[in-house]
Amino acid sequence: MARISLQERKQKVLQIVIHHYIRTAKPVGSETIIEQYKLEVSPATVRNILAELEKEGFLTHPHTSSGRIPTDKGYRFYVDSLMNLQQLTQEEEQRIDKEYESQRMALDSVMQETSKMLSMLSHYTGFVLTPAPAVDRLKRLELVKVDRDRILAVLVTETGLIRHKIINLDQEVNSTELLAINRLLNKNVFGISVNDIGLEILKRLQQEKVKQVKYINLMEKLVQQAFALDEEGELYLEGASNILSQPDFADYEKVRNIFKVIDEKKMLCDLLEEEVRHDGVKVIIGEETPCKELQECSIVTSTYRAGDKTLGALGIIGPKRMEYSKMIALVDYFSKLINKTLNRTTNPEPRPDQQVLGRKISRK
Amino acid sequence: MARISLQERKQKVLQIVIHHYIRTAKPVGSETIIEQYKLEVSPATVRNILAELEKEGFLTHPHTSSGRIPTDKGYRFYVDSLMNLQQLTQEEEQRIDKEYESQRMALDSVMQETSKMLSMLSHYTGFVLTPAPAVDRLKRLELVKVDRDRILAVLVTETGLIRHKIINLDQEVNSTELLAINRLLNKNVFGISVNDIGLEILKRLQQEKVKQVKYINLMEKLVQQAFALDEEGELYLEGASNILSQPDFADYEKVRNIFKVIDEKKMLCDLLEEEVRHDGVKVIIGEETPCKELQECSIVTSTYRAGDKTLGALGIIGPKRMEYSKMIALVDYFSKLINKTLNRTTNPEPRPDQQVLGRKISRK
DNA sequence: ATTAGCACTCTGGGCAATAGAGTGCTAATT
DNA sequence: AATTAGCACTCTATTGCCCAGAGTGCTAAT
Known part of the structure; x- marks a missing residue:
């Protein structure tokens, strides 16, 4: 009985730390936690909890006397269990829908536009991988x-x-x-x-x-x-410069590595083609990535499909300290949107445009 | 008589400073000049000359006690009058030719490949602007x-x-x-x-x-x-991350600005479409650019044409401290190469492949 | 199990001292 | 009149040092 509420409190603290760190990019200390989230315990207790969480591998220390920051494992737990799933706001959804409604574009343009919007709305780097023919x-x-x-x-x-x-x-x-x-x-x-x-x-x-x-x-x-199969899927990638705005990447070396990967789209393509088998939104945190250069990043991707076949992927790349819940919602929304678009194109029915793309999804 | 040799010496010093700075990225002092380029004068004399050059606007000081670095005007004079035009080495030309020989690609691929090679060979950022249809x-x-x-x-x-x-x-x-x-x-x-x-x-x-x-x-x-004319020329751009390797751009703000421009290809397109009227290689140094964000960069571009019509542009973007002579040679070579390719495609003659693309230009 | 208290550790900013690089000026030299 | 030697001066960059602040971890008390 007491056990459970103990665990709960621990999780709550972990959640607070991660949440706070995501917002501020500064290591979180015991005092801060209590002040800002009004826990009914003393700093000392929080310190004990933090120490435990660290021993268990969810948090770490940049140095002895600084607050805690999440480890990859910490983020992972947060994403899997702690985080409240978020919805896009109505404004955001409308903004997106509007862009798609306005013209019936060729598919390539849709993809390019999508990666642009992903980048704009996330403030990270957005990408879309088109199907290999x-x-x-x-x-x-x-x-x-x-x-x-x-x-x-x-x-x-x-x-x-x-x-x-x-x-x-x-x-x-x-x-x-x-x-x-x-x-x-x-x-x-x-x-x-x-x-x-x-x-x-x-x-x-x-x-x-x-x-x-x-x-x-x-x-x-x-x-x-x-039909020589040398053709790979194309990668649209936008907002690379957003990476530079993230305080996480103050270190020059890190940034250079990341940009090298982004520059050579090839690597990213391979990475994503791996992911294409999965369905639904997938989150890759830090060292979970197979690509060394992206260990300081997290990736949120999803796939899109036509009929039964998974065709391509899309998503965003940002710092590990990422607004996961929002990003997941965003990527999910776009993936569904593209699915609709594709299946509309595939089955040429008499087409009442708005209905397919409009409110339907927004208001659930 | 003495006048002329005086002026000559001055130019020589200017050339040395620029040349040295281009190589080392460090401000150049009077001692260095004498040591490394064995002028037959004393440091004091060199200092006088440097002071004059500064007064005339070709050089400047980062701070009182550092060596000189070139101003935009200095670079301009260097490019126009001082620099010895360079040829690509035979190896380089062969390397390029080989890439083009190997396959007869669709034009789009040629363009993309070209921007890649420009970036690789220059170690800066390479681009090709395709014609607006x-x-x-x-x-x-x-x-x-x-x-x-x-x-x-x-x-x-x-x-x-x-x-x-x-x-x-x-x-x-x-x-x-x-x-x-x-x-x-x-x-x-x-x-x-x-x-x-x-x-x-x-x-x-x-x-x-x-x-x-x-x-x-x-x-x-x-x-x-x-034929709605909304279609602009496309911009292929490769090697953006090379920018990050340049010591010139240690300053975060600068880099961010540059990347913003590169990210939004639109701006660059506009800039380049301006240039498209010119023929031959053009060098844009620092503040000569109409684009504020690129004031810390130089651009070397040339155009390509089919028949009498200028179609597009290509070139490289790098730091002002750039190996101009080499870059000019490089850009020029590629521009001529694309011209050949285009005019070959336009006039479908019985085609002995190698001859058109191969040695002919290399050895001249 | 929680908490108060305290010693300890590490960062980061400020400050001073110092060495080094390079200039600019003046006066002497050719 | 041009060149040079000599020297004072300026600025940077590095180093060491100190100190305040933040935050921890441990121990003993509750």
């Missing part, structure tokens, strides 16, 4: 001749992603031939995942009785080049 | 139906730039109609600058006797949306 399903494939021996292939996937690619041929194709090929391909292309398309198309084509053997060869070339 | 001439326009009432327009310009745009219609078009429209447009589209295309196309279409009035309306819609 490979995981997506093809909807249309258009071939356009641009040169004697070069062709532009435009892929439109079911989710609305558009990619183009220049294809070099070693023989000339005339426009009518190309048109024929194009038609043929489009008949066979629909609904196949880009991954499997190489094999699948060729297989199907052989079933149709294609007279000219020339076509087959040509198409092999085409298909090979167009 | 508006200044370019159209080569093909392809329309692809993606939805009940949405169409994807793909523009291919003469220089090889590819842009796509989603177009929302308020009526449905069936595929055969679209094909007809598409064919009609392409007959009329070739060689018109994207800027004029709206008017021009409609004019020409009226000359052809288009039977269905429906088409005309539709095309108006299409053309309007497809």
Whole structure:
């Protein structure tokens, strides 16, 4: 009985420390806790509790005579158990919705816009990882001749992603031939995942009785080049400079490392592609990250999907001392929003615009 | 007679100071000058010269008892008159050429790759501004139906730039109609600058006797949306984190400002679009920039063109204390390289690949 | 189990002293 | 008239030191 309330108090103290530290960026001492959160105990008691919490690994000391700051383990516990989940305010939600309502953009623009808004609203760094075309399903494939021996292939996937690619041929194709090929391909292309398309198309084509053997060869070339899987998802990243405003990163070395990672989007892509399997919001705190350079950061990400397939990720990067509850709400909201957008694009129904994007989610 | 050699000596000292400061980032004193560059005069004389140079505005003092550092005016004089123009080393040129030889990429990839290489080779921040489609001439326009009432327009310009745009219609078009429209447009589209295309196309279409009035309306819609000039040139920017490695930017405030500008690519775009009229390499030093936040930086840019039209810009951003001669050589080389690439793409001749891109320029 | 009291530790700011770098000026030299 | 030597002067940067403040940890009392 007493045990439980003891534990409760301990948790309360931990919560206070983390909460306070998140707000102020200054180590928290026993006095502060009592003054600002009116606990009905003496500083000495709090000190005892703090010492225990430290022994258990939730808090630490920068130096002997300073207040406590959370460890990664501390943050983790806070995020998992202590934190009250927050909702975005109505204003915030409206602000976001408005941006999306205003125009029906191409998917790329949506993604870019989203990363911008994530960064603006979080005051941290926002990102969106678009699907690698490979995981997506093809909807249309258009071939356009641009040169004697070069062709532009435009892929439109079911989710609305558009990619183009220049294809070099070693023989000339005339426009009518190309048109024929194009038609043929489009008949066979629909609904196949880009991954499997190489094999699948060729297989199907052989079933149709294609007279000219020339076509087959040509198409092999085409298909090979167009769907070479070198293409990764793209990473939109905005607000990198926000990192510099965080007092946490006064240390030059730290900042440089972080920026190196951000600069080389590659690393981040890999990291995120790992996460893409998970569903729902995920929080990566400090050393939990596989990427050494980001050990001083936390990442809040979520995924988005179309139908049953997880397509990409989005989220924010900030200091470990982060407003987790707010960030989780934010990332979650955006992820849901993108989901709606995608599924709207996928199923072209007569579309009463506002209803899908508007109030519905805000007012729960 | 004596006058001239006096002036010469003065310039020599100025050159030494700037050169040394560029290398070491430390203010240069009279002793250093004599020791390291074996002038045949005493420190006192050098001090007199330094004082004069300062009075004339080429040098300055951080504080009473430190060596001299160049002012913007000093750098300017150095760049205009003092600096020996440098060539890239053969290794460097080969390294660059190799990258370009290896694949015939889509233009976008070329641009991105270029900004990466600029950043790598300079150790500063590299950028490429692609042409706003508006200044370019159209080569093909392809329309692809993606939805009940949405169409994807793909523009291919003469220089090889590819842009796509989603177009929302308020009526449905069936595929055969679209094909007809598409064919009609392409007959009329070739060689018109994207800027004029709206008017021009409609004019020409009226000359052809288009039977269905429906088409005309539709095309108006299409053309309007497809060529809405909101599209700016894109800015590829790489190596922003290199800025952080420069000792010049130890001051947090400065760095933050610079990053803010880099983050908001918009500002840089505007700045560069100003420069696009100039031909050849241009150097912008410190306060010469119209952009307050970049007063601590210098920019070396050049343009690239296809035929007679200047299309875009490229270059690097670094500290004022910059290896100008090397950077000028670098930027110049890349600008010429892109010019070659563009003009190759424009005139599709039977193409012995290596010759165009390879040795030819390197050895001159 | 809690608390009061107190000694202890560490930071950070202020202050003074000092060495070093480099100038600027004056007077002597060529 | 230009150059140079010599020297006083100024400013930085480092060091050591002191002291106040914050906060802890321990012990003994409640």
